[in-house]
Amino acid sequence: MSEEIKQPSAENPEHLGDLKLEKPKTWAAGIPAVVAAMDHIFKEAGTVRGMHALLRMNQKGGFDCSSCAWPDPDDDRSPIAEYCENGAKALAEEATTKKLTAEFFAQNSVAGLSALTDMEIGKKGRIAQPVYLPKGGTHYQPISWDEAFKKVGQALNNLASPNEAAFYTSGRTGNEASFIYQLFTKEYGTNNLPDCSNMCHESTSVALAETIGIGKGTVTLHDFYDTDVIIIIGQNPGTNHPRMLTALRKAKENGSKIIAINPLFEAGLLGFKDPQTVKGVIGITQQVADLYLQVKINGDMALIKALELLLLEADEEAPGTVLDHTFIKEKTTGYDALRAHLLKYSLNDLAVAAGVPAEQIREAANMIKHKSKIIICWAMGVTQHQNGVATVKEISNLVLMKGSIGKAGAGLCPVRGHSNVQGNRTMMIYDKPYEKQLNKIKEVYGFEPPREHGYDVVDSIKAMHQGKLKVFVAMGGNFLSATPDTTYTAEAMRKLKLSVHISTKLNRGHLVHGEESIILPCLARSDKDILNGKEQFVSCENSMGVIQQSKGVLEPISPDLLSEVAIVCRMAKATLGSRSVIGWDKFAADYDNIRADIEKVIPGFNSYNERVRLPGGFYIPNAPREGKFELQDGSTLAKFNVAELPVHTLANDEYMMTSIRSHDQFNTTIYGLHDRYRGVDNERRVIFMNEKDIQKAGLKSGDKVDLFNHTDGIERVARLFVVVPYNIPERCTATYYPETNVLVPISSVAEKSNTPTSKMVIIKISKVAG
Structure with a gap:
């Protein structure tokens, strides 16, 4: 088995980069944004491939950016650049011509890859074929698609209960794959559907x-x-x-x-x-x-x-x-x-x-x-x-x-942070489904879906740690780096019998695994998806409730990739076999068939196949937008809420820490080491502090420090950070995510939503000797 690493998401470096600081910017975008975008695209995808994709991204009839969920204009769109710098960087990551073949995995052990930073892992390229890590293995090795699905099906069917499996979803997944994914889990028998929304806008x-x-x-x-x-x-x-x-x-x-x-x-x-x-x-x-x-x-x-x-x-x-x-x-x-x-x-x-x-x-x-x-x-x-x-x-x-x-x-x-995270929830990716939704599933398909609420992200991690979850399937995302308390989460994931990742690129979540691990490489948003000579498309929902089609334009970097839809259908067939009442072959043959079923199950999707083909798509119903309120308890009145102020008491040596993204990243994907707007270059392990706090603590700019959290009597540590003076309120600090996720206690969550409290962690700061 690969050697364990202490803090999988923090990398525990012994040395830091040559940090360069500049005066923070007072404006965004401009020509530097254009230059940065083009630089990433041309380096990863080449001029012809890169520009071909850029000119179709976020265009009517093109494909939806896999980055944020900001809506496209309903009417006129820029014919040249209907995207931003970070959208171009996201495209560069998936349109890259670099690919990971059997030779790559033979030459690189899991332990060796684990020693790399998250950025270095992500920059290796697209995964070109299914790979499998056997129990006790040190290297991922090639596996056929048939054999991979067989292993997944056997593992799921060998569980004592369907509730011993969980099925995670990232915001990149299109509506069609999301719908059949939750349909599969419900027919299988569980509502364990943690998703990235649990960690952000829940x-x-x-x-x-x-x-x-x-x-x-x-x-x-x-x-x-x-x-x-x-x-x-x-x-x-x-x-x-x-x-x-x-x-x-x-x-x-x-x-x-x-x-x-x-x-x-x-x-x-x-x-x-x-x-x-x-x-x-x-x-x-x-x-x-x-x-x-x-x-x-x-x-x-x-x-x-x-x-x-x-x-x-x-x-x-x-x-x-x-x-x-x-x-x-x-x-x-x-x-x-x-x-x-x-x-x-x-x-x-x-x-x-x-x-x-x-x-x-x-x-x-x-x-x-x-x-x-x-x-x-x-x-x-x-x-x-x-x-x-x-x-x-x-x-x-x-x-x-x-x-x-x-x-x-x-x-x-x-403002949603991932391109279809809102659509995932509309498609019923939810660990707490409503009775109306479950009743509709039963009416349309004839099977009795589970009524018991399932695990969200935090509950899934705890269940893994307790041995209650044995199989974990992740539809996209970098689960380990995205989650809180990463040492605890890593320990939990290593207790799994099988981890399965449906992914485009390698990430740290593939390297901290169960007894066995399988990576199923899928098509990216920008890739062409052709079935029986017909170009398929998926659909997404943006932050403002517009459903629009997304059709890839690039030739896939490998012939051995499957779409997310195909992977879900084959996984469902391998698991459920003849006991399934759902037409998985029909879904896999033409995505119009999935949309026809969505229309039957989810309100607001009437004439789905026709309306999604309209330029710009269509809006789904939104009662409050019309001045109407329809609450779950039957009320038709919006509710004012009374809440007491939060109280935070800090000891003299404690600070509040919030996690932030650098300008050179999107979620857990690190594009580079240049936070241009904040003036930080060539290093991510920095802590922004108020100058008065720096002086009171006996520190100075450039000092190296360790960061600690002691919630629940457990010492959590993020090693080797550089102090950077910044305009931030006293007793407040900021660090980049995911490097300090290790400090976010698994027990510290938002009331009612169970969202990790990544924006408010109590920490102590200790200067590194020498």
């Missing part, structure tokens, strides 16, 4: 479902062009959703004001040089945020409450001029309780809790006081906290108070 899904009746946003892209105020909380669009900057530019040109709320000053929230405009090309920067509120880590709820309090007080001084009382009376419930709750606070106390001066909060309140067309956007900076669900509900409170929902230019906008 707090949003839970909060909005309980508040407005749907776990999704309520705005369209056009709403951004017709709004008065946009509030961006805990989100960094310049790095994580760069195409959003174009929408913000258009909003500004139409007169909108933008309020940014974030512990760090991020380049993409300060200024934007749009490379698709003459001004951007010649270097003219357009201001993004009109007001920047630098909250301390997890100060968001206090800040929102402060805004609500100021609006409430202003309305009571001039009744009916600030809050929408007609909307509150006719469309909501719980307002009186919220009002009484808010009046317990003082502005000064809330300002201290938020870490934002009271006069700045007043300025923000004045910007929205007499406006009703307000959009609030948020991402992981809000959701990955113990009070993540409550904070999202607080955001909803503010919108409901203003009646800023169900009308043009107004609403709630959770």
Whole structure:
């Protein structure tokens, strides 16, 4: 068996790179973004292959970017560059001509590959054929597709219960594969369907479902062009959703004001040089945020409450001029309780809790006081906290108070981080399926689906550790590097009997494995998928509920790859055999057949095959967007929520740590070592600290330190980081993900959503001797 490594996601380096620091940027994009994008594409895919793919990405009739879920314009799209720098980098990763053959795996042991960094592992290339790691083996070796599916089927059928298996899904998986994947697991007999949403916007899904009746946003892209105020909380669009900057530019040109709320000053929230405009090309920067509120880590709820309090007080001084009382009376419930709750606070106390001066909060309140067309956007900076669900509900409170929902230019906008993570949930990838969904499955297919709730990500990891899970199937993603408490997670994954990964490229999750491991290489989003002479396509759902087709344009790098649909169908047949009542061969032969079944099972997909072929696709129903609320408890009123402020008590030597992405990565995929906007080059193992904290701790810029977390009496350590002074609130620090996931306790999760609290970890810092 391959040798164990102490911290699989942190790599435990003995040496660091030659770190270079520059002054952080005050603007994003511009010509440097174009140069960086082209450099990655040409190096990985070559000029002809790379440009052919770029010109079809995010185009009508082309393929959907495998990076973020920001929507494409409904109408005109740029014929040259309907993508961003990080979208181009994501494409470069999957369009690469480098491939891993049997010879590669024969020459590289699992232990040897484990010694590489996550970036080095990912840069090796596309996996070109199925490979298998036998019990006690040191190297992956070739295996036929038939034999691979046979082993998976046997392992699943040998379990004492279907609940001893879990089936993970990443946000890259298209609707068609997601639908049949969950259908397979239900016919097999389990709802163990952990997915990447469990680790990111699950707090949003839970909060909005309980508040407005749907776990999704309520705005369209056009709403951004017709709004008065946009509030961006805990989100960094310049790095994580760069195409959003174009929408913000258009909003500004139409007169909108933008309020940014974030512990760090991020380049993409300060200024934007749009490379698709003459001004951007010649270097003219357009201001993004009109007001920047630098909250301390997890100060968001206090800040929102402060805004609500100021609006409430202003309305009571001039009744009916600030809050929408007609909307509150006719469309909501719980307002009186919220009002009484808010009046317990003082502005000064809330300002201290938020870490934002009271006069700045007043300025923000004045910007929205007499406006009703307000959009609030948020991402992981809000959701990955113990009070993540409550904070999202607080955001909803503010919108409901203003009646800023169900009308043009107004609403709630959770910005999803992966291209089809929202579509996965629509396709019923969920460990807690609703009774209506299960009843529909039974009605359409005739079998009784399991009713017991399954494991989400955190519960799956705990179940592996306890020996309750024995087979783990991952549809995409880098499960180990994405998850919290990576030492604990690695120990859990090594207790599996079999780990199965449906992947395009090698990642660390393949190297920390069960007794046996299988990698099933699949087509990428940009690859052609031709069956019986017919080009197939899949469909995806973006952050704003648009379903559109995605059809690959590149020749696959290997003839020995299968689509995700084909892999699921063959895995289902190998497992269920003659006891299945589902037409897997029909699904595998033509994806139109899958969409026809989706239409039967999932509301809002009528005429699916016809409408998905329309240029730009179609919107699925969204009741709150129409000003209607249909909650699970039968209520037709949106709900205000009352929640107490979180309290964080720090010892003198403790700090709050938030995890962030560098500009040279997407999720766990590391493209390079240049965080251009923050001025960090050639090293990722850095900790951003306030200069006053550095001095008080007896440290200085460039010092090497170890980071510790001691939750539950367990010492977690991330070794060898470099101190970097940065504009961040006192007692707050920031580090790159996934290097410090090892510090995120498996027990620290958001209430109700069970999301790991990666944005708020209590740490201690110790200088490395010598």
